[in-house]
Amino acid sequence: MRKNSLMGSRFVSFLLAFVFVNSVVTSQSYSADAQKGATVAQGLCAACHASDGNSVIPTNPILAGQHSSYIKNQLHYFQVKKGEDKAKRENAVMAGIASTLSDDDIENLSAYYSQQKIIPSFAANIQLAKAGELIYKAGDNSKGIPSCSSCHGPRGLGIPGQFPRISGQHATYTATTLKAYKTGERANNKQMMAISSRLTEGQIEQLAEYLAGLE
Ligand code: HEC
Ligand code: HEC
Secondary structure, three states, X not given: OHHHHHHHHHHHHHHHHHHHHHHHHHOOOOOOOHHHHXXXXXXXXXXXXXXXXXXXXXXXXXXXXXXXXXXXXXXXHHOOOOOOOOOOEOXXXXXXXXXXXXXXXXXXXHHHHHOOOOXXXXXXXXXXXHHHHHHHHHOEHHHOEXXXXXXXXXXXXXXXXXXXXXXXXXXXXXXXXXXXXXHOOEOOOHHHHHHHHHOOHHHHHHHHHHHHHOO
């Protein structure tokens, strides 16, 4: 018994040392500064996304409480990178804004918005939302649509670094972006393009309505 627990604690310290060394090696040279992010946000983003990221304009996504890794990726996708002739995520409005941001700005803005508390939108049409809930939870086998909750989670909170938060978002934005994946106008993610291509416009409206009210 005693020998076992000793070995156990040695093993744990070995693991801890390993994790520590590893995190030092892989940590980024720049650590995000949410305070600096707040200043840039106030100047460049607040008019459309609100100063705390709780956009009140339904075509503009709510950024508050979104995972920083997701925000960061999207801001890079909106930029036209060296050697490429177009952005990964083409959007006329965000292209111009993203092109002015440095990598550090992006780190800081992502940290800032991810730390703000979301004031969720709401479902306005309960019939639509109920139909959306069925697809969200069960998918649609006959059309090869997986359940959304299998990746985005039962409450639509996503998983940092993997799947974005999608609950509490404006229905108008969610519907627009799902249609953009469907038509290929938003072409930065193959999984979501394949899934959206199988959704009807009606199902997209239902899902968007459900997600607006999900918390
Ligand atoms: C003129 C209005 C406007 C301004 C200013 C603006 N945005 Fe946006 N933003 C939009 C719109 C509209 C979209 C949705 C684009 C789409 O449908 O692909 C968007 C999308 C985004 C997204 C993607 C969100 C998601 O859920 O995928 C991020 C991140 C974002 N904006 C961050 C910012 C930041 C950071 C700033 C300031 C540096 C900013 N935006 C300034 C209008 C704006
Ligand atoms: C296999 C995993 C997976 C499944 C299943 C899935 N998603 Fe996604 N979803 C993702 C990933 C990954 C992203 C981020 C893609 C990107 O960077 O554009 C995403 C992005 C989204 C976005 C964009 C969020 C934003 O802020 O712009 C919406 C909306 C969305 N998913 C809705 C759904 C719905 C509705 C379903 C079910 C019909 C679904 N997803 C099923 C993985 C998944």
